[in-house]
């Protein structure tokens with residue numbers, strides 16, 4: 001006769017308590033700028049002249065760009081009035097010009113926070129930065145001729161909280177020919193495209209590729 005071991009009454013498994021990474025320290029940073037591409041946003045002022053402002057709160061989902069602006073931004077006022085912009089992406093080669101635009105605003109009267117932190121009004125920011133405006137195809141604001149990427153965009157939605165989130169549809173994309181994959185008319189070569197990244201208010205470039213990507217097995221055309 002064979003005997004089987006008595007079956008133990010199952011005890012409920014306790015939900016594991018998540019333990020923090022032992023080396024992690026809880027902190028309370030004033031900003032959460034972990035590293036996003038710098039975008040030079042061109043818009044039109046009320047008198048038809050161009051404004052140009054660096055931002056880095058930007059990402060793309062499909063052909064919709066989501067852009068974050070402080071409520072005092074003159075670009076935001078222009079976007080809400082005109083509904084159009086160009087999202088120019090500088091590379092590391094344009095970092096001097098981007099830095100010249102820092103601490104400037106197209107708003108004739110900068111708010112008290114900006115004044116206290118060294119901002120000043122600059123009317124012609126293309127000239128101030130030493131950048132050249134180039135005509136756009138489908139929107140009125142100009143592109144930045146020196147930027148390797150420029151996306152013409154039309155505002156679809158503006159969400160206002162303590163900041164403004166602008167959703168804009170990209171309607172035309174211009175790229176430096178050196179960024180294109182040979183033989184593929186609509187493909188950008190990620191080995192050639194080097195964005196300028198802002199991390200915690202400082203400028204960085206990208207290093208090379210760090211690992212093969214499973215996601216890259218999906219043909220880009222599948223996303224149309």
Ligand SMILES: Cc1cc2nc3c(=O)[nH]c(=O)nc-3n(C[C@H](O)[C@H](O)[C@H](O)COP(=O)(O)O)c2cc1C
Pocket residue numbers: 038051052053054055056057058068069070072073074075076098099101102103104105106107119198
């Ligand atoms: C690299 C960089 C990134 C910035 N990112 C943002 C941003 O994401 N959103 C924002 O509102 N301001 C950002 N700023 C600050 C704006 O450039 C600043 O508010 C400026 O006055 C806006 O210009 P405007 O008032 O003519 O629109 C950034 C500045 C720099 C230099």
